[in-house]
Amino acid sequence: MSGSGAPSIEMPRVDGARVAVVAAQWHPKVTDALVAGAIRALDESGVTDYTVIRVPGSFELPVAALHAAKSGYDAVVALGVVIRGDTPHFEYVCQAATDGLMQVGLSTGVPVGFGLLTCDNDPQALDRAGLPDSREDKGYESTQAALSTLVAIKGL
Template sequence: MSGSGAPTIEVPRAEGARVAIVAAQWHPKVTDALVAGAERALADSGVTNYTVIRVPGSFELPVASLHASKAGYSAVIALGVVIRGDTPHFEYVCQATTDGLMQVAVTTGTPIGFGVLTCDNDPQALDRAGLPDSREDKGYEATQAALSTLMAVRGL
């Protein structure tokens, strides 16, 4: 949701929602900041019932998100970062993570906030992590998206 054309999304009131934040452990400065942004968005929405689940890396986010959905969480916020290296590993992990999270969302009906940064380098990741000198806060934005989707679906 960055760049030209990004929508203005208000954090909806979502008291009573049960939310799982599933976060990778790779690049802890970035992922810890993403979790903090998600927690700020949850507080702004009135959500107090949430759990942080840490997994090794972004590749593990889909399976943990699936189990969180099956455990009855209303929404899942998936947070991680994959930084391009010298091998095709970047493409494989990014594609598998994205496809896996979409599959979880579509098959379970659980809104998934996609907060997985796919960056060329460390400075790009830090600039999106929601740190004091970052331009963007993707943890916050992913939570906004998931909660907005949750409330839209609940209104059907």
């Protein structure tokens, strides 16, 4: 939902929904800001029943998201950041986390907001973290996406 062509999505009201925010601990300046954006989105949507679950890194997001989805949460928001380095580690972690989070949504039917930043460098991550000088707030946007998907599913 970034850059040219991004849709304009209205924050839905989802009073009574239970939401789990699963966030990695690596790169705390970025991940803490992503969590703050997610909480701001939850507040704006009327969600008061939410839990923030911290896991060591982005690789651990899918298993925690799966347990949250199976525990009765109506939506899950997964937040983390992986910065490209000099080894193939970046590709492995990004692919595993992305595939795992998609599998959580598909296997449980619970919407999963994808707030995993996959960046080439620190400035890119900071620019998407929702900090005062950031251009984007992926914590907010991924929460908005999960909640909008929840509303769409409930409307079926």
